Amino acid sequence: MKRGFALLLAMMIVATLFATVGVQGANVIKIGVFEPMTGANAAGGQLEVEGIKLANKLYPTVLGSKVQLVIADNKSDKVEAATAAARLVEKEKVTAIIGSWGSSLSMAAGDIVKNGKVPTVGASCTNPLVTQGNEYYFRVCFIDPFQGTVMANYAFNKLKAKKAAIVQEVSNDYAVGLAKFFTDSFKKLTKDSNCIVEVANYNTGDQDFSAQLTNIKAKNPDVIFAPGNFTESALVISQARKLGIKTPIIGGDTWETQEFLDIGKAAVEGAVFSTFFATEKPITKESQKFLAAYRKDYKKEPAAVSALGYDAYILILDAIKRAKSTNTVKVRAQLARTKNFPGAAGMITLDENRNAVKDAVIKVVKDGKFTYMDTIHPF
Amino acid sequence: MTFDIFLQHLTNGISLGSLYALIAIGYTMVYGILRLINFAHGDIFMMATYFGFFGVMTFGIPWYIVFPLVLVLTALLGMGVEATAYRPLRDAPKISILISAIGASFLLENLTTVLFGGVPKPFPTPEVFTDVVQVGTVSIQKLTFYIPVVTGICLAGLLYLINRTKTGMAMRAVSRDHETARVMGVNVDRTISLTFGIGSLLAAVGGIMWGMKFPQIAPLMGVMPGLKCFIAAVIGGIGNIGGAVVGGFILGIGEIMLVAFLPTLTGYRDAFAFVLLIVILLYKPTGIMGEKIAEKV
Numbered sequence: 001m002k003r004g005f006a007l008l009l010a011m012m013i014v015a016t017l018f019a020t021v022g023v024q025g026a027n028v029i030k031i032g033v034f035e036p037m038t039g040a041n042a043a044g045g046q047l048e049v050e051g052i053k054l055a056n057k058l059y060p061t062v063l064g065s066k067v068q069l070v071i072a073d074n075k076s077d078k079v080e081a082a083t084a085a086a087r088l089v090e091k092e093k094v095t096a097i098i099g100s101w102g103s104s105l106s107m108a109a110g111d112i113v114k115n116g117k118v119p120t121v122g123a124s125c126t127n128p129l130v131t132q133g134n135e136y137y138f139r140v141c142f143i144d145p146f147q148g149t150v151m152a153n154y155a156f157n158k159l160k161a162k163k164a165a166i167v168q169e170v171s172n173d174y175a176v177g178l179a180k181f182f183t184d185s186f187k188k189l190t191k192d193s194n195c196i197v198e199v200a201n202y203n204t205g206d207q208d209f210s211a212q213l214t215n216i217k218a219k220n221p222d223v224i225f226a227p228g229n230f231t232e233s234a235l236v237i238s239q240a241r242k243l244g245i246k247t248p249i250i251g252g253d254t255w256e257t258q259e260f261l262d263i264g265k266a267a268v269e270g271a272v273f274s275t276f277f278a279t280e281k282p283i284t285k286e287s288q289k290f291l292a293a294y295r296k297d298y299k300k301e302p303a304a305v306s307a308l309g310y311d312a313y314i315l316i317l318d319a320i321k322r323a324k325s326t327n328t329v330k331v332r333a334q335l336a337r338t339k340n341f342p343g344a345a346g347m348i349t350l351d352e353n354r355n356a357v358k359d360a361v362i363k364v365v366k367d368g369k370f371t372y373m374d375t376i377h378p379f
Numbered sequence: 380m381t382f383d384i385f386l387q388h389l390t391n392g393i394s395l396g397s398l399y400a401l402i403a404i405g406y407t408m409v410y411g412i413l414r415l416i417n418f419a420h421g422d423i424f425m426m427a428t429y430f431g432f433f434g435v436m437t438f439g440i441p442w443y444i445v446f447p448l449v450l451v452l453t454a455l456l457g458m459g460v461e462a463t464a465y466r467p468l469r470d471a472p473k474i475s476i477l478i479s480a481i482g483a484s485f486l487l488e489n490l491t492t493v494l495f496g497g498v499p500k501p502f503p504t505p506e507v508f509t510d511v512v513q514v515g516t517v518s519i520q521k522l523t524f525y526i527p528v529v530t531g532i533c534l535a536g537l538l539y540l541i542n543r544t545k546t547g548m549a550m551r552a553v554s555r556d557h558e559t560a561r562v563m564g565v566n567v568d569r570t571i572s573l574t575f576g577i578g579s580l581l582a583a584v585g586g587i588m589w590g591m592k593f594p595q596i597a598p599l600m601g602v603m604p605g606l607k608c609f610i611a612a613v614i615g616g617i618g619n620i621g622g623a624v625v626g627g628f629i630l631g632i633g634e635i636m637l638v639a640f641l642p643t644l645t646g647y648r649d650a651f652a653f654v655l656l657i658v659i660l661l662y663k664p665t666g667i668m669g670e671k672i673a674e675k676v
Contacts, residue, residue: 037497039497040499042497200642201642203646208635210395211388211391211392214387218384235595242511243387243518244511244516259498262501
């Protein structure tokens, strides 16, 4: 028995040795992928990684070297996120990093990439604080003030709502940010400082929302804005429907995952949210290339975040090409100069705060599918 | 707050409380008989929901066949955990078994993550259980009626088993002193294994009910319910099966009322359970219905 264990251990050590040699032997440029592969946000992280891997397959080389993806799982946890980012920066010595799904997780890595001077491109982290004051953080998506405004306009103009209730995931920077920007613009639109009738909080990982929703039902709002992780949001919506709340429920881009539909089933029918990209409206040549390759490889329709993961990768490659170097400071400087870069999810122009300025798409859940509804231009 | 709204909150509280009670029964039973806090209980509960998921969603077997099957599989899993993680340490100090229990818990969580991935999956929910009934302005899920009934049946069955059958007598004997029980001709290993089997079966019943109420399953889903049901068991007096039910209801209704009346404290909902635990441990360490006698060392 003991000998068996020793043998197994020896084999594992040898296997590890080979793995290390294999990586160090070749002439490669490393790009870190910093995503939640397990935990509450895993579905979103895995969708982004699908897009990143596809981009790596279509564009495997830059400056004559092979590009190698180093995937670090941040486990949907802020502490694990810092560890994962530190590993990419210090141990793996990557040229650039892509990620992460979830603004909180991205922010947890903020100081590490800044101090390590490694340019990082977020794919779908929309909270303004991710890039604020951090010269090394970029993103290929729009930010929450815009997204919150879009949804407030939708509620006011299309749903004719005068009173809104908010259900926010209070431990999630993304949800709190979105709720704040929604509130600000909804107040402006209705010219009524009491237009938000109830703000209900919940924690990441909660499964029972009946008490919060019962309080909301008592206030009878015209619309419920419920930004949060898709896992909890699907439960929030189905519990609201079971409590007899018939009010329209609207939210943000995180909802766009298959799990949201699987868990919410009939209850999420009619849920409306803002997102980045609709497969029905391919915008650029790159979109068509991405769509064809994605459908062929994964045999399904891509989510917006997959397109954004893809964009983050090709944007970094483009910057390395222009910098003609893998020096992280030079790559950063080129990234900051990105203008009218054609990505899969639309043209990317980075503003002075390193955020992409682009259109928002509004989608609705119809017949168990995400369906395109409208495109909203930035301001 | 109108009376209707209060009734709705109360219904929600009872619904959640009965679910906690259901899971806490299994927890407290294993403790009552073996004086062992089975920290893997929440993870066995999680495994049960995965068995249900694979049976219905992957293999397409109808739920009325899968759910009984889940009970059997989970009971076997519990006995397996006992045989590998606890039996070799039977005569070791209590602390070693406690550590082993935590290890078993981590093993199950991580094994599930590796095997099935960390992405949450939907749990199959037959419409007959999840339909909503309107009573005046109060909406009640049918599940809210079924869970207390199921809890009642489990409770009655368990009390009958422990107090009226030979196996139950063996369990009580083992809980007193397993060395003497062995001398008296009780098959200690089999009795303990059976205790774990039944405890896990109860976890599976809880898992199925939980899965239907919150149809989303993930490898770490057992952690919080496991802790809360442990707290429910301590509030009621750990080891006392009736106490676990009382504790479950106190915790469930308390949580809902906290969120209902003090919405700003929603973020401290889980903390509420732990505060309650600390208060109980400080002022009435044996719990509400706990035995007065001190545990023999």
